[in-house]
Amino acid sequence: MTKQEIQELKASLSIREVIGRYTTLRRVGRRWMGLCPFHGDRHPSLSVNEEKGSFVCYACGERGDVFAFVSKIEKVGFVEAANKLSIDSGQLSIEGKDNKDARLLPERLAIKEKKENSDAEQLPVVNSQLSIENEAFLAMLLPAGSGCPELTPTWLDFGVGQSPFLVPERWKAMRNRLVFPVRDEEGRLVGFAARRLSDEDRDKPKYINSETGEQYRKSELLYGLYEAREAIRREGSVFLVEGYKDVLAMHAAGFRHTVALCGTALCTGHIALLKRYTTSVRVMLDADKAGRKATDAIVPTLVGEGMEVVRIGLPEGDDPDSLFRRLGKEAFAAYVREAVRLVQPSEELVLLGRIRKGVGLLSGVAETEKRERLLMVLEDCLAQLKGLSAAACRPATMDWRWV
Template sequence: MNGRISDALLDRIREANDIVSVIGDYAVLRKTGRNFKALCPFHTEKTPSFIVSPEKQIFHCFGCSIGGNVFNFLMKYENISFPEAVRRLAKKAGIPLPMATREEGVRVQEKERLYRVNSIAADYFSNSLVDTPSGKRALEYLRERGLARETMEKFRLGYAPSSWDELLSQLKEKGFSRELLIKGGLLTSQGKPYFWSRIIFPILDTQDRVVGFGGRILGKGEPKYLNSPQTPIYDKGRILYGLNFSKEAIRSKEGAVVVEGYMDVILPHQEGFQNFIASMGTSLTTGQVYLLKRFSPQVTMLYDADAAGVQATLRGLDLFLEQGVKVKVISLSKGYDPDTFIQDKGREAFSRLLSQALPLIEWRFQLAKSRFDIKTIEGKIAIAEDLLPTIAKERNLIRQREEIKQLSQELSLEEEILWIELKKIKSGRPFSKEALKVGSQPSDLLRKAEASLIQLLLQDESLVSLVQEKLGPDDFIHPEYRRIAQAIFDLSTREKSLSPAKIMDQLKNESLSQMVTSLLMEKREYPRKERALNDLIKTIKDNKLKLEYQRLEKEIREVLERKGAINQEKRTRYLELLKYFRG
């Protein structure tokens, strides 16, 4: 598919995929009046608050505020990109897409061949686990680790023998070149097997495609674990092991448990703890955090209590905080990892352990107390210095305020002192003068005015031309409403009708689409629509003029203080605005 697909074709694909039909494949919809209602597939709830409008071809959840058109739903539910959502819905409707450029076509074909090669290799490794003498030794090892045969089959576990003659012959017969196998990470640059004499853990993406492999050596040897190298379809920093199996459980439980390795996911999964995923190493990456955030609003970090495990947890915590994800932490007893804990202490003990997860700051505080003497002023300062950078990264200001309050009580230090120190931290300083003004009354009034005007335009497209005569997108102060207004105005110049679904396609932004659906679904009537429209336009225009007035007043004052000459044009404009506001 080309990087840019025409609006007309997007319309055709969207219109061919009725939103009720598409969402009906994922949720049980019940008709209520003109709309359909269901339990939200994106968060846990007992009373349905997820609404689908066949008339507007949009969805919106009044519980979690997620909303959009049919493309947005598929992107959010399947965790896929906009182009991928377009491809899937086009295929579902039998609509051919434009041919990609030759270069794009080659890349797509190469990736498809690599997926196919990896799938064949995974089947070969799986068969080798039970059909070869060395594989049976690996099979016995997995049984000793507590894995049932059904679990091994589900996770497609296998064994890579020292000789790959059978696999290479099979791949050659199917037309896969040696160069492709090297590019896909199955062979080294010298043409030798990348994995041999290792238990194999196929790594699947959220679409259940084999993108790479992890291998554990049997017996002694280094490295103990070996992962596929970077390939066109495998980027270790952008994938989480087990997410394909756990995504539904993560959604239903409203949280994921992040662990380190393959077995840390597989055995808990077998025992019913199905919301586990692994970072496949000691450190999470920004790409992995962003991926997980699409599925879960909160996570629990479960890592070893050794020094490496603690450091990995600390790095991951900062990444999650920067993305606005709520975090809890569990430290395992020394010498344990999740699968050995379950084997040694049992399922119920593991369940109790999970219930004891500490909120982030509590866990950090306990860790800091083990390192510093809280009874001394030096220890208190050290603890504060250790925790404040983490608190500074907290994007939820309510939670941040509570964390400062809690730290003040634990350390017997005044909150004001902690706030002063927090503001000194360069990274993530949230309490600037500008930020404090956000909650002031004028800003709230303006935000409501801009939201109401957008809502009127969404409800009645005949008003667009009237508004365009008096306002432009730049007259909207808040960036989100400015972008929605721009999309509405742009579409009105080239479309006969403005459907909400088209506006969302124009926006190509999940959070903005949710704002649109929220405004549309809000049951608000404007009995005197024309008067309301004029009042809202005046509020927005007056605010812009007020900002201009304040800017000119400041500039003129500075010139007078320097005893300089005032620009005549600016002076005239200032007097005009002064007369406007003061009559």
């Protein structure tokens, strides 16, 4: 599907009608409001702007156009979302949904994207010699003990193993090491990270990674994303940790919406990956000098990208893996839940912060059109804030005088 065809398809769609198939929308001023389907919304926080063809949730932060909405809610990629928004016999059709109320569209906008083309594009990667070699090396790995019974099932699920001493030439640097298979967000095995078995053996590098290439680029990979992506969508947030073992500990404790940076600095590729699934990030790096320094760099970077970020502290010298092993699964899970509770702002505080920021911006905007757009956003936020007060059986006293 060409860029022009995508633009034509987008122009032909009513984002209100598409989103209206998943949640009930009611007009509020120039916009449409409804319960957000991406989190446990109790009061309408999803705002749909039909004129601009966009949506935004003022509670969880999800936003985008009609393709982004279908991609997120159907849990598919962009091409599949475009396919679902195809035209069938002159009517708007969303696969798997009742289309009897869809509006008629001009026949000239009939656009079809064949699935075979999408599959064919992936054949060179899936059937490449390197992919075959990766799978062969994975099959050679020996069972690896986690040293903790509560962690072992998760290690098995992620395919962690120990490399034997006799391996093909390509993998000789990884022999006799603890090996973590690395998959991309689609689940393809793109490489490995091999850790030395003992930290006492400091004359050897701690980690050895697969060679950087077409498939394996650490700056574009988040360890555990394939296993975590459904949980991230469900929870509306993601834990960002430092290492491979930290991801395994978090998943074992029930926090399956956790990914790691694969031992590298936060890059634009990582941010792009995160934004596909959520705009809420909980940074929980190691509680040491290096971890704190990395956190100090990551938090403002993510905030600058428009994401909501909180720091989750750990006891001095600990990381998620060491704390899990020290406390045990239940106590560790309780610790993380309490740490999140202490830093997580209430919905009312989030909305109040947005209103205050909007009022501050308003004083510096002179153009009439921009002021009107900003006032509409402030009106939506204020309506949500009053709704939260009413739900809590408190007087809806919040108005402009309190900002």
